[in-house]
Amino acid sequence: MKVGDLVETNHGHYGIVTEVEMMYPGHPQSPVGRVAVHWSDAPPRWWRKGLLVDAFSIKRVVSRVK
Numbered sequence: 001m002k003v004g005d006l007v008e009t010n011h012g013h014y015g016i017v018t019e020v021e022m023m024y025p026g027h028p029q030s031p032v033g034r035v036a037v038h039w040s041d042a043p044p045r046w047w048r049k050g051l052l053v054d055a056f057s058i059k060r061v062v063s064r065v066k
Contacts, residue, residue, distance in 0.1 A: 001058070005064055010059045
């Protein structure tokens with residue numbers, strides 16, 4: 001997952017990734033831990049400004065940035 005990717009959450013919300021936080025910062029093979037998302041439709045009820053979304057709540061990457 002990279003900044004600019006269009007993602008879909010497990011509950012069907014779509015958004016663009018604006019920030020990626022690694023699970024183990026500094027490790028070269030670290031998986032993605034959490035991401036900041038700018039929602040393209042209505043945000044989920046639980047979402048608050050500044051909240052990072054857990055990577056496990058992302059269902060799929062709809063469109064990848066080059």
